[in-house]
Amino acid sequence: MSLSPISLVFRRCKKEKRPALLTYIVAGDPNKKKSLNILKSISENADILELGVGHSTPIADGGQIQTSSYRAIKNGFKMKDTFQIVKRYKKIKNSKPVILMGYYNMIYQYGENKFLKKCKQSGVSGLIVVDLPWPENKNFAKKCKKKSISFVQLLSPTTSRIRMKKIIKDSHEMCYYISMLSTTGGKLKVSPKKILENYNKIKKINKAKNIVIGFGITRKTIASLKKSDGLVIGSELCKGITDSIKNGHNPVKKLSLMVKSLKRRIV
Amino acid sequence: MKLKKGIPLIDQHDKNGLWGGKFGGNFIPETLKKPVEDLNILFEKLRKDKNFIKERDYYFKNWINTPTPFIKLENITKHLGGAQIWAKVVSELNGGAHKILNSTVHCLIAKRAGRKYIVGDTGAGYAGKMLSMSAKKFGLKCKIFMGAKDIKRQKPNVDAMKKNGAEIFPVYTGSQTLVDAVSECMRYWVANNDTTHLCVGSTVGPAVFIKICGWSTSQISRELKVQIKEEFGEIPSKLKLINCVGGGSSSYGFWNEFIDYDKKQIELIGVEAGGPKKSKKHAAPLTNNSKMGVLHGSMQYVIQNSDGQIEETESISAGLDYSGVSALHCFLKDVGRARYTSATDEEALEAYKLITKYENLNPSLEPSHAFSEACKIAPRLSNDTVIIVNSCGDAQKDRDILKKRLGRYK
Numbered sequence: 001m002s003l004s005p006i007s008l009v010f011r012r013c014k015k016e017k018r019p020a021l022l023t024y025i026v027a028g029d030p031n032k033k034k035s036l037n038i039l040k041s042i043s044e045n046a047d048i049l050e051l052g053v054g055h056s057t058p059i060a061d062g063g064q065i066q067t068s069s070y071r072a073i074k075n076g077f078k079m080k081d082t083f084q085i086v087k088r089y090k091k092i093k094n095s096k097p098v099i100l101m102g103y104y105n106m107i108y109q110y111g112e113n114k115f116l117k118k119c120k121q122s123g124v125s126g127l128i129v130v131d132l133p134w135p136e137n138k139n140f141a142k143k144c145k146k147k148s149i150s151f152v153q154l155l156s157p158t159t160s161r162i163r164m165k166k167i168i169k170d171s172h173e174m175c176y177y178i179s180m181l182s183t184t185g186g187k188l189k190v191s192p193k194k195i196l197e198n199y200n201k202i203k204k205i206n207k208a209k210n211i212v213i214g215f216g217i218t219r220k221t222i223a224s225l226k227k228s229d230g231l232v233i234g235s236e237l238c239k240g241i242t243d244s245i246k247n248g249h250n251p252v253k254k255l256s257l258m259v260k261s262l263k264r265r266i267v
Numbered sequence: 268m269k270l271k272k273g274i275p276l277i278d279q280h281d282k283n284g285l286w287g288g289k290f291g292g293n294f295i296p297e298t299l300k301k302p303v304e305d306l307n308i309l310f311e312k313l314r315k316d317k318n319f320i321k322e323r324d325y326y327f328k329n330w331i332n333t334p335t336p337f338i339k340l341e342n343i344t345k346h347l348g349g350a351q352i353w354a355k356v357v358s359e360l361n362g363g364a365h366k367i368l369n370s371t372v373h374c375l376i377a378k379r380a381g382r383k384y385i386v387g388d389t390g391a392g393y394a395g396k397m398l399s400m401s402a403k404k405f406g407l408k409c410k411i412f413m414g415a416k417d418i419k420r421q422k423p424n425v426d427a428m429k430k431n432g433a434e435i436f437p438v439y440t441g442s443q444t445l446v447d448a449v450s451e452c453m454r455y456w457v458a459n460n461d462t463t464h465l466c467v468g469s470t471v472g473p474a475v476f477i478k479i480c481g482w483s484t485s486q487i488s489r490e491l492k493v494q495i496k497e498e499f500g501e502i503p504s505k506l507k508l509i510n511c512v513g514g515g516s517s518s519y520g521f522w523n524e525f526i527d528y529d530k531k532q533i534e535l536i537g538v539e540a541g542g543p544k545k546s547k548k549h550a551a552p553l554t555n556n557s558k559m560g561v562l563h564g565s566m567q568y569v570i571q572n573s574d575g576q577i578e579e580t581e582s583i584s585a586g587l588d589y590s591g592v593s594a595l596h597c598f599l600k601d602v603g604r605a606r607y608t609s610a611t612d613e614e615a616l617e618a619y620k621l622i623t624k625y626e627n628l629n630p631s632l633e634p635s636h637a638f639s640e641a642c643k644i645a646p647r648l649s650n651d652t653v654i655i656v657n658s659c660g661d662a663q664k665d666r667d668i669l670k671k672r673l674g675r676y677k
Binding site: 055056057058059060061062066070073078079103104105106107108109110130131132133134136154155156157158159160163178181182183186 | 283292293294295296297298299300301302440441446447450453454457458459460461558559560561562563564571573574575576577578
């Protein structure tokens with residue numbers, strides 16, 4: 001069986017002895033065109049692109065991502081735009097795997113099957129559904145697998161070891177470890193050392209699974225966590241968009257530079 | 268999908284916390300899985316613990332003044348003709364509304380869990396005011412999340428919260444009302460569940476919160492059943508229990524003991540907020556057949572657009588101004604046990620005028636919605652029909668709105 005695009009990324013990064021760099025921005029932020037251009041411009045330095053599907057009642061997102069989501073929705077973002085953006089992005093030469101991240105209601109309203117079909121057609125490689133935890137996500141994760149779309153299970157500091165083992169057993173090629181008790185983008189209130197300790201405990205359960213770490217990671221802290229399979233930067237990038245709008249700068253250029261500098265810190 | 272007899276509705280869910288296999292559940296981030304499960308285990312243990320029940324009953328009786336009065340509204344009955352109109356004056360509870368039942372139980376649980384902090388959301392400000400009162404009583408530090416729009420329109424309750432030492436966090440996102448306050452409160456709990464107990468202010472949220480709240484407010488119908496039997500010698504053969512429905516905590520508590528009765532004998536009528544007469548916006552997902560969706564961790568009928576974005580609501584009554592509604596009510600609607608309708612802002616105001624003109628009662632805008640329906644149907648019914656309205660809140664908090672809209676308060 002051939003490796004999935006996500007697995008290939010991790011294999012390549014391991015060869016280069018560095019963590020994969022996962023970026024997160026919200027689809028349609030600040031608008032459809034610019035968000036597509038941001039994806040294109042960060043594609044060179046990012047390894048996997050997470051694309052957030054903005055939701056009006058996000059129960060796990062901090063201020064920066066909320067701001068991005070509300071801005072996208074206010075500027076007319078619709079679910080169908082997500083697929084259009086991905087489809088257009090995937091046409092470029094150096095495109096990277098795209099993971100959609102969002103809340104279950106958006107998928108539920110679209111219809112699970114129709115949603116997965118659209119994902120497949122537009123070239124989505126994986127999904128993170130914030131409020132569909134294990135075991136509630138078992139059926140949906142199976143459907144994803146059938147379509148060769150990776151369903152990314154989340155693990156958190158509150159996940160017990162027994163539960164962790166069960167989740168990892170049902171997981172696909174990648175899991176996402178939430179670094180601390182926080183919404184996205186909170187100040188890192190746990191030391192990188194402690195985070196890596198927890199990370200290593202998870203890795204021991206099954207070394208073959210790729211575990212990425214996210215929540216609260218910034219330019220300042222990213223280097224201290226580079227002994228992991230992958231690192232996700234989201235809120236800082238969303239803030240980058242907000243700041244450049246505020247200062248009348250071009251968010252596309254700004255984000256491209258930010259991701260370039262992030263990459264430099266982990267190679 | 269069927270109702271079971273002899274089992275409280277709060278316990279008629281499956282292993283995934285779903286009522287009727289589809290409403291409720293736990294659509295929550297992984298970080299909340301364990302705290303929610305821990306709370307569930309603790310709650311199931313405590314509700315079987317005789318000492319805990321004794322403690323609850325002690326505070327219900329001696330601190331929050333249960334049982335509340337059950338009175339006949341003689342003048343309005345005479346004025347309208349037809350059915351007898353009665354009221355269960357739950358607003359006589361300490362603090363002025365039923366929310367004190369839920370907040371007291373939550374504080375007692377938080378104490379048992381060894382928590383020092385308690386957080387909660389509020390719309391009308393009653394849930395927040397009561398939580399601040401209970402927290403003060405039980406020595407817990409209290410934080411309240413409240414929409415910025417609600418802070419403006421429900422100032423008396425905001426003042427009360429501050430007086431009780433609660434810290435208030437204004438929420439500026441979205442419609443700046445209850446739905447956003449609940450989101451922000453849940454986000455806060457995601458980040459602080461290791462030190463903090465969450466009190467969800469209504470029968471909404473992850474399944475365990477629906478259960479705790481319903482278990483707490485059921486005190487209302489436990490009392491009422493005794494009072495009805497004392498008054499009539501038996502349960503009347505034509506009884507209608509009318510309650511406003513926002514999240515659904517007071518109505519569930521008002522109905523719990525009566526759900527097993529045949530609906531031909533006891534009709535349960537829920538009145539949602541229809542919003543301003545000329546506006547398309549409302550807060551009545553059951554009446555207007557909103558689609559199912561996930562809001563705040565729970566599958567329910569919820570006001571949303573075709574994309575699944577939760578839509579803004581509009582109602583004169585902050586306590587009913589919520590896009591979703593309890594999974595318990597979704598279930599009661601689907602099995603046909605309860606009937607749901609709505610009253611507009613104007614109808615609620617008219618009912619308030621009428622009730623305060625004829626009776627020595629000062630219902631807040633929330634139960635005024637229920638009174639509106641009662642006044643609407645009473646004249647068409649026979650005089651052996653007994654209508655009971657849950658007057659679940661006091662209008663003191665609404666004095667600014669009432670002065671503005673009616674030129675008078677009381």
